[in-house]
Amino acid sequence: MTDIRKGQQPAELTREQFHERFMRQFTDPAFGSESEALARLEAIAFDALKEGRKAPITQRAGDEFADPSYDLSVDWLMTRNRIQTAQSQWKDASTRSRVLLVCGSDRNDGSCPGEMSKTWRMTQMAKEQLTARDMDVDVLDLSLMTSEYGRTIHPCKGCVSTAMPLCHFPCSCYPNYAMGQVHDWMNEIYERWVSAHGVILLAPTYWYQSPSALKLMIDRLVCADGGNPDPTTTHGKKAAEAKAIEEKGWDYPKHLAGRVYGVVVHGDVAGIESQRRNLCDWLDWMGLMEAGAQARLDRYVGYYEPYFNSHEALDRDQALQQEVRLVADTVGDAVVLLRKGELKRPEHRPGPRTK
Secondary structure, three states: OOOOOOOOOOOOOOHHHHHHHHHHOOOOHHHHHHHHHHHHHHHHHHHHHHHOOOOOOEEEOOOOOOOOOOEEEHHHHHHHHHHHHHHHHHHOOOOOOEEEEEEOOOOOOOOOOOOOOHHHHHHHHHHHHHHOOOOEEEEEEOOHHHHOOOOEOOOOOOHHHOOHHHOEOOOOOOOEHHHOEOOEOHHHHHHHHHHOOEEEEEEEOEOOEOOHHHHHHHHHHHHHEOOEOOHHHOOOOOHHHHHHHHHHOOOOOEOOOOOEEEEEEEEOOOOHHHHHHHHHHHHHHOOOEEOOHHHEEEEEOOOOOOOOOHHHHHHHOHHHHHHHHHHHHHHHHHHHHHHHOOOOOOOOOOOOOOO
């Protein structure tokens, strides 16, 4: 067995350091009258950290898992059960077709910018087009992370690079109550991806890349591409057990395969082509199917023009608005074919490289 490399983790927080960080969330003087209560809560939180109470509420896994006696997080089990229900409904030919629209901008008028994003407007165009086709449309607005209390997507911890079976599907890294890493939105987002027959990503370009919220979601979806659906096989996060499993052979299941996708990327100066390619390459790798050439769009809005009137630039660009609607229609067409069994992925053939 390969060695497990150690030595990066810093020393644990001192009691004084923990106190400083814990109290930052109560800087508002209005909390001053509750100082004694906060001190009691702080003591409980510090004790949870020291004891590593990541998942304080658990239950026995049960017979459907490799180790029925292992205590699994109730949070994880609830998410997993919702995902299984969503997958069953996805397969059921009698359910309505469902398309997930992901608004990937960090900007909205409920936070500092004070104005909605152009991406949001494009998302509404796509929604109108698909709703008119009598499809269920689910809009996932990732900008809520910047404007809504308790909306958080925590970063991926990179379990995959230790061993793929250590990355559980759904992700079991969060919530981590001992670390205060709670409010993990991904527990809901996984279900919404699984429910969808089609997915359209709509995103602006930030410094040649995807916006922060979109990239966080993308990274946390790594568990859907090869992730381990049974955490009892690794007894939580036991790196040695995960390495041993992968060494014997792992099939890297693609939990989102078979859905169709479209992509709309826009920008003002540069970087749209590379972001669009990156997003499409990622979705291809995940096992989703491209809806067609007209479902891949990258365009500039007000090329090299000022920012203050960029919404007016979008108003004027009627051709772009129609192209966004065409992306939606193309994905809608592909979903119809998919559900009829007339749109299928090319037959999988073993490649020359195996992971």
